[in-house]
Amino acid sequence: MKKMRYKKILLGLLTGISLFLLAGCTSVQRRANTTDTWPQIVKHHRVVVGLDDSFVPMGFREKSGKLVGYDIDLARAVFKLYGIKVDFQTIDWSMKETELRNGTIDLIWNGYTKNPARERTVAFSNTYLKNQQILVTQKSAGINQAAKMRGKTLGVQSGSSGYESFEDSPQYLKKYVKHTVQYSTFNDAFLDLNAGRIQGLLIDSVYADYYIKHQPDATSYRKQVIGFPTEDFAVGMRKGDKTLRKKINRGLKILAANGTLSKINQKWFGSSKSFANR
Structure with missing residues (x-):
């Protein structure tokens, strides 16, 4: 009888823990879908971009350890328009959406392909590059x-x-x-x-x-x-970050109009491959 009682207690504890974790995940996802973090980004003058730092030429480290790449230049150019510093956080690429949802990073900007499966949990900027x-x-x-x-x-x-x-x-x-x-x-x-x-x-x-x-x-x-x-490269963000999405899309258009985007394309690809002016 004691063993049976202990089993019931253990089962109840495991069930309670599972429900607690599920509620926590649901709460985190709800915040990600509803919270607009732009006021905090402006307040701290800082936005965090998650990336795989071995993805040449989008974002990678030179032998010296310096982080360089197409997306590095593009992200910095966009946020320079708003006086905001970009911090780059190396992440496990297979965990990118989890890192975004949990708030470890604010953006996924690293040759990130827009597709229907990802659009169910992530909001995307306009396409800025084509890939295959x-x-x-x-x-x-x-x-x-x-x-x-x-x-x-x-x-x-x-x-x-x-x-x-x-x-x-x-x-x-x-x-x-x-x-x-x-x-x-x-x-x-x-x-x-x-x-x-x-x-x-x-x-x-x-x-x-x-x-x-x-x-x-x-x-x-x-x-x-x-x-x-063909695939569309775009910037991924939480669904609640509607202002951030507008700012990035506006920034991409400005860079396309003033020639900055063309210079970045020439630097990394030797040609203009961007679609950001659409």
């Missing part, structure tokens, strides 16, 4: 189409739009691949690709273009568009 998921292989592997990945191993980044596309649209690549390996960063994935531990890498075209361009033998890689639709 591509397959990168070593030319020596002889993989010149998606079907040649049959029975082979593919690398993907955990929590990325590429991984979501891979899972949601199996007709393009998943039906051929035998195994997948998930990486926290594309740097690690390229190391394994170069070593032959994986035979293909599904990756953002902006990253692939920049990375391969800076390799000793850029001609050793093959980049292939295999059917995945």
